[in-house]
């Protein structure tokens with residue numbers, strides 16, 4: 664299965680240009696859509712799940728067209744929106760049961776089986792009798808993924824799923840997505856948090872001001888920053904000067920004072936050694952040196 668997005672643009676009624684000439688091909692597995700707030704991710708996700716029409720351009724899913732074959736494509740979709748809300752006063756299992764009926768599972772025995780399977784797979788079976796809106800943030804997000812997976816969707820779209828979660832829940836959610844990506848489906852993960860785009864994403868796109876500025880594997884982004892990530896052994900008084908000169912990615916306490924990790928084409932003024940970049944380093948390097956923008960360290 665393949666999604667082909669061609670020359671897609673979206674201008675809102677007030678004139679805001681949210682997407683400009685977006686071209687992407689998305690195949691089975693996990694696809695990461697990364698970009699700062701305001702980049703156009705939600706707009707693109709909403710178009711993909713048929714909640715909004717593009718101004719120009721087309722989206723094809725194999726030989727189906729998003730505009731022409733909306734109903735067929737809808738039947739293939741699961742969606743976890745950013746502002747996912749529950750109905751008041753439904754127990755966790757009741758909520759999934761309701762979603763399963765909407766998905767057309769009319770046989771109550773089959774529905775129970777499907778609901779139990781989903782509760783197990785997202786680790787909420789023990790919490791099935793709890794009121795859905797009393798669950799913790801992480802549990803709610805996992806319930807969100809369970810509802811998106813009901814009815815065996817072929818395409819699952821997940822918008823900013825880890826925002827606001829504590830580190831433990833964030834890892835748990837990432838693992839859940841990684842497990843899901845083993846199935847033969849397309850998962851589109853939209854996020855502004857670099858750490859969400861893990862090695863389980865076989866492909867990714869970087870969206871900036873409504874344009875795709877990078878579209879390859881995460882490893883290729885890392886490759887671009889090789890030779891440009893440095894570690895400086897610094898004393899207290901040097902820390903501020905380093906921060907003014909270079910984008911700092913990490914500040915780790917050391918014997919001398921600090922190990923400061925920075926991105927730079929060349930290190931001037933401070934001795935340092937090159938280190939192997941990870942995806943976060945690579946993202947900062949790309950934003951600073953290839954896009955020429957100031958990275959502001961936004962994470963949440």
Ligand code: ADP
Pocket residue numbers: 675676677679680681698699700701702703704705706707
């Ligand atoms: P992201 O999800 O990456 O944060 P969005 O798709 O929400 O980005 O927004 C992209 C751009 O479109 C932003 O400049 C935003 O202000 C604008 N935008 C989003 N929704 C609307 C809307 N309903 N009306 C007008 N402009 C909008």
